[in-house]
Amino acid sequence: MRTNSRNFYLIPYVLWIALFVVTPLLLVLYYSFFDIEGHFTLENYRKFFTPVYLKMTLSSFWYAFLITLFSLLIAYPTAYLLTKTKHKQLWLLLIILPSWINLLLKAYAFLGIFGTYGAANSFLEAMGIGGRQILFTDFSFIFVSVYIFLPFMILPIFNSLDELNPTLLDASNDLGGSSWVTFKRVIFPLTLDGVKAGCQIVFIPALSLFMLTRLIAGNRVITLGTAIEQHFLVTQDWGMGSTIAVFLIIAMVLIMVLTGRRKRGIL
Amino acid sequence: MKKLIQALAAVLIVSFALLYIVSGLNSSQGYTSGNTLTIFNWGDYIDADLVDKFEQETGIKVIYETFDSNEAMMTKIEQGGTAYDIAVPSEYAIEKMKEEDLLLPVDHSKIPNLKYIDQRFMDLPFDSGNKYSIPYFWGTVGILYNTDILGDKKITSWNDLWNPEFKNQILLIDGAREVMGMGLNSLHYSLNDKNTDHLIEAKEKLDRLTPNIKAIVGDEIRMLMENDEAGIGVVWSGTAQELMWEKDNLEYVVPEEGSNLWFDNMVIPKTAKNPEAAHMFMNFILDPENAAQNTEYVGYSTPNQEALKYMDEETISDERFYPDEEMTARLEVYENLGKRMLAYYNELFLEFKMHKK
Numbered sequence: 001m002r003t004n005s006r007n008f009y010l011i012p013y014v015l016w017i018a019l020f021v022v023t024p025l026l027l028v029l030y031y032s033f034f035d036i037e038g039h040f041t042l043e044n045y046r047k048f049f050t051p052v053y054l055k056m057t058l059s060s061f062w063y064a065f066l067i068t069l070f071s072l073l074i075a076y077p078t079a080y081l082l083t084k085t086k087h088k089q090l091w092l093l094l095i096i097l098p099s100w101i102n103l104l105l106k107a108y109a110f111l112g113i114f115g116t117y118g119a120a121n122s123f124l125e126a127m128g129i130g131g132r133q134i135l136f137t138d139f140s141f142i143f144v145s146v147y148i149f150l151p152f153m154i155l156p157i158f159n160s161l162d163e164l165n166p167t168l169l170d171a172s173n174d175l176g177g178s179s180w181v182t183f184k185r186v187i188f189p190l191t192l193d194g195v196k197a198g199c200q201i202v203f204i205p206a207l208s209l210f211m212l213t214r215l216i217a218g219n220r221v222i223t224l225g226t227a228i229e230q231h232f233l234v235t236q237d238w239g240m241g242s243t244i245a246v247f248l249i250i251a252m253v254l255i256m257v258l259t260g261r262r263k264r265g266i267l
Numbered sequence: 268m269k270k271l272i273q274a275l276a277a278v279l280i281v282s283f284a285l286l287y288i289v290s291g292l293n294s295s296q297g298y299t300s301g302n303t304l305t306i307f308n309w310g311d312y313i314d315a316d317l318v319d320k321f322e323q324e325t326g327i328k329v330i331y332e333t334f335d336s337n338e339a340m341m342t343k344i345e346q347g348g349t350a351y352d353i354a355v356p357s358e359y360a361i362e363k364m365k366e367e368d369l370l371l372p373v374d375h376s377k378i379p380n381l382k383y384i385d386q387r388f389m390d391l392p393f394d395s396g397n398k399y400s401i402p403y404f405w406g407t408v409g410i411l412y413n414t415d416i417l418g419d420k421k422i423t424s425w426n427d428l429w430n431p432e433f434k435n436q437i438l439l440i441d442g443a444r445e446v447m448g449m450g451l452n453s454l455h456y457s458l459n460d461k462n463t464d465h466l467i468e469a470k471e472k473l474d475r476l477t478p479n480i481k482a483i484v485g486d487e488i489r490m491l492m493e494n495d496e497a498g499i500g501v502v503w504s505g506t507a508q509e510l511m512w513e514k515d516n517l518e519y520v521v522p523e524e525g526s527n528l529w530f531d532n533m534v535i536p537k538t539a540k541n542p543e544a545a546h547m548f549m550n551f552i553l554d555p556e557n558a559a560q561n562t563e564y565v566g567y568s569t570p571n572q573e574a575l576k577y578m579d580e581e582t583i584s585d586e587r588f589y590p591d592e593e594m595t596a597r598l599e600v601y602e603n604l605g606k607r608m609l610a611y612y613n614e615l616f617l618e619f620k621m622h623k624k
Binding site: 036037053054057059087115116117133135136214215217218219220222227230232233234235236237 | 336338339342435438441443481482483484485487490491492494495496606607609610613614616621622624
């Protein structure tokens with residue numbers, strides 16, 4: 001009886017997974033074996049290994065790596081300081097708030113801020129550095145992407161820092177550990193799970209960014225996401241679009257496995 | 268368990284209540300089936316006052332949706348999620364939609380105002396006899412430049428864009444056919460060239476333009492040119508006209524080597540629920556006064572001969588927007604290249620976009 005009712009509860013979940021996760025994945029795989037005229041072929045896979053797509057893959061990974069790295073560098077100290085403040089939840093809310101605003105609106109706002117006559121350039125001129133082109137550069141692309149992904153990096157790190165037992169820090173102190181040693185040997189290893197979760201949440205979507213590449217980078221940065229969008233909407237070459245998607249999925253699974261939870265050695 | 272059921276029941280009750288309220292609101296505003304007209308048009312491509320006027324005159328409620336490329340529009344119509352009564356594709360898209368049997372024929376007897384359309388725009392190769400489509404607007408692709416930024420340097424041809432002095436000054440529209448067409452035209456090849464050697468030559472020539480290119484963007488090009496963000500923009504004629512009405516420091520030129528001449532026509536998709544209202548709307552838009560009002564708002568060139576009488580003399584005598592025969596002879600209409608060739612154009616365009624400075 002008990003197992004029966006447990007299985008009963010599983011039905012909606014299984015249905016959901018089957019309909020909205022497994023079926024689409026199978027469809028993507030299925031479409032990847034057809035060319036533009038609907039004939040079965042492996043040509044798409046051969047095409048993926050030509051310099052054009054390999055270069056695109058490399059540059060996607062490179063930009064996603066940079067975005068993740070800078071997000072982490074900013075997010076970790078921020079999350080650490082957050083745990084030390086008095087009204088943690090309020091500050092956290094303020095950091096999460098911008099993520100409620102539509103991505104496109106934020107991107108358009110940056111078009112204005114980074115423009116030749118925008119706020120950023122007026123500021124640079126007032127500082128005596130002089131105006132320069134900010135929009136449509138690698139810098140603006142990475143800056144805006146980091147800005148957008150930052151809350152997703154801060155949250156898991158904040159949570160793991162917040163759960164950290166403060167007595168462990170006292171113990172480290174009592175045993176003569178300097179603050180650097182405490183950080184390296186106690187705080188960081190214990191919050192590693194949060195860092196990993198944050199990196200996954202940022203790296204994987206960053207790999208397939210597409211709107212920002214046009215709006216902020218002016219198509220000077222081409223990622224796999226841009227190519228998928230173009231194949232589905234413009235060329236209507238669903239086969240090639242799906243093939244790229246298959247490789248993206250494989251890459252994501254690999255990343256999940258590599259950064260996945262291992263058995264905790266401490267505690 | 269009990270709590271779970273209660274929670275589920277509450278969610279269901281709230282959902283149905285909302286559904287009921289929405290349908291109540293819709294019918295109180297006149298949005299009932301049979302009394303609505305769903306229009307699928309390019310962004311910023313109609314004077315909204317005309318839609319209001321049509322609603323008042325006929326009592327039909329208009330639902331208005333927009334798209335930003337022929338391909339996106341066709342994909343949506345093919346999949347049939349929304350039943351559009353009117354769509355506004357360009358000529359090569361009409362050809363393709365005809366082939367794929369996505370259109371309903373237009374009944375000319377229901378559109379008496381059709382007589383106002385200039386014969387030059389009727390019976391064109393992509394839809395002989397205008398069986399499926401009624402002219403809406405037409406225009407060209409050309410170069411818009413900012414005289415404040417470029418100073419006294421003039422632009423008359425595509426090849427002028429390769430001038431090293433224009434480093435980092437050019438904005439391109441994010442369209443494979445427009446950009447590849449520009450490369451082909453600059454080499455005096457046809458816009459519809461299917462010769463692979465010519466296409467590769469054009470792509471290599473475009474690669475050499477990369478240092479001059481600031482960005483390849485979509486509809487944002489209008490805003491960027493308006494804010495003096497770049498000196499040169501490759502745009503559609505209507506975007507140029509609309510900006511030139513607002514700003515004195517912009518000039519538009521149809522390049523010497525030739526360029527694209529395009530037509531956007533109104534069609535009735537096969538999935539239409541209210542073809543009757545679609546015909547009424549087409550007739551309404553072709554009314555000379557309405558067409559003139561629409562043209563003054565949108566900025567593209569109207570095919571409506573009678574509407575020209577209601578418009579500014581200065582606008583209609585401007586040869587860049589109402590080109591004479593000699594100029595028209597240099598312009599080319601896009602042909603439907605077929606899926607394979609179009610994919611090849613897109614592939615080259617993608618490679619061009621990836622070419623590093």
